[in-house]
Amino acid sequence: MTGQPEVQVQVDEEATARDAADRLLTALAEAQAARGSASVVLTGGGIGIGMLREVAALVDGGSRRDDVDWGAVEVFWGDERFVPAGDAERNDAQAREALLDALPLDPGRVHPMAASDAPEDAGGGDPDLAADAYAKTLSAAASRLGGGAAIPAFDVLLAGCGPEGHVLSVFPDSPAVHAAAAGVVGVRDCPKPPPTRVSLTLPAARHAREIWLVAAGDGKAEALARAHGGASEVDVPIAGLRGTERTLWLLDEAAASQL
Ligand SMILES: O=C(O)[C@H](O)[C@@H](O)[C@H](O)[C@H](O)COP(=O)(O)O
Numbered sequence: 065m066t067g068q069p070e071v072q073v074q075v076d077e078e079a080t081a082r083d084a085a086d087r088l089l090t091a092l093a094e095a096q097a098a099r100g101s102a103s104v105v106l107t108g109g110g111i112g113i114g115m116l117r118e119v120a121a122l123v124d125g126g127s128r129r130d131d132v133d134w135g136a137v138e139v140f141w142g143d144e145r146f147v148p149a150g151d152a153e154r155n156d157a158q159a160r161e162a163l164l165d166a167l168p169l170d171p172g173r174v175h176p177m178a179a180s181d182a183p184e185d186a187g188g189g190d191p192d193l194a195a196d197a198y199a200k201t202l203s204a205a206a207s208r209l210g211g212g213a214a215i216p217a218f219d220v221l222l223a224g225c226g227p228e229g230h231v232l233s234v235f236p237d238s239p240a241v242h243a244a245a246a247g248v249v250g251v252r253d254c255p256k257p258p259p260t261r262v263s264l265t266l267p268a269a270r271h272a273r274e275i276w277l278v279a280a281g282d283g284k285a286e287a288l289a290r291a292h293g294g295a296s297e298v299d300v301p302i303a304g305l306r307g308t309e310r311t312l313w314l315l316d317e318a319a320a321s322q323l
Pocket residue numbers: 107108109110111112143144145155223224225226230231232233256
């Protein structure tokens with residue numbers, strides 16, 4: 065597991081999202097060159113989706129379009145809002161609108177978390193059932209992509225940061241942050257609406273080769289400083305983000321202002 069994160073700072077949120085997009089295209093292309101496949105874990109939130117729009121701008125007819133063999137990219141989610149399919153609140157709905165629907169992805173390699181109105185045997189109706197269903201999805205993928213028996217060695221896991229240091233749908237001193245096992249959990253009474261979600265645990269996220277925390281705005285500065293200063297992951301969950309090969313914080317000047 066890597067030590068302190070590598071921090072890269074851009075002038076503002078737009079530049080941070082563009083930098084993250086440029087880096088993601090390079091990382092996916094490098095993963096495919098090295099291993100013949102590439103896997104990315106997407107997240108939600110303003111900059112999590114904003115960077116996907118920047119990827120779309122880079123690949124839309126531009127020189128970067130053919131950098132990545134999109135049919136060989138595996139797409140996962142680090143967390144999802146447990147609402148009906150197609151609900152605009154869903155992270156996968158926002159990702160599809162921002163980027164995915166414009167790419168020649170293999171639908172069989174795009175792995176959304178269950179919607180609340182999915183059939184029960186597909187994880188619908190209860191966030192714990194959805195978590196169990198996603199754990200099975202990850203286990204099947206792990207056998208194809210490599211990594212531990214249950215969790216793939218994701219090439220890049222993207223994460224945002226809340227003002228109190230939450231990441232994915234893992235909040236300070238919550239049941240999810242105390243989940244010691246590498247897995248997927250149902251989240252209830254989430255402080256950030258909508259209240260019911262499904263999320264990877266921090267130990268599951270730490271299977272990723274690279275974890276990129278992408279954050280902007282002075283509202284994140286204190287949490288980032290606390291995490292960088294040694295706070296526990298229970299108190300500041302972003303402190304628990306450590307990739308097996310690299311941990312990268314992509315920040316704007318405001319978010320980095322207290323480091
Ligand atoms: O589903 C979600 O809401 C995200 O997974 C969440 O973890 C988000 O990334 C952070 O809350 C940052 O969101 P902003 O970038 O909008 O501040």
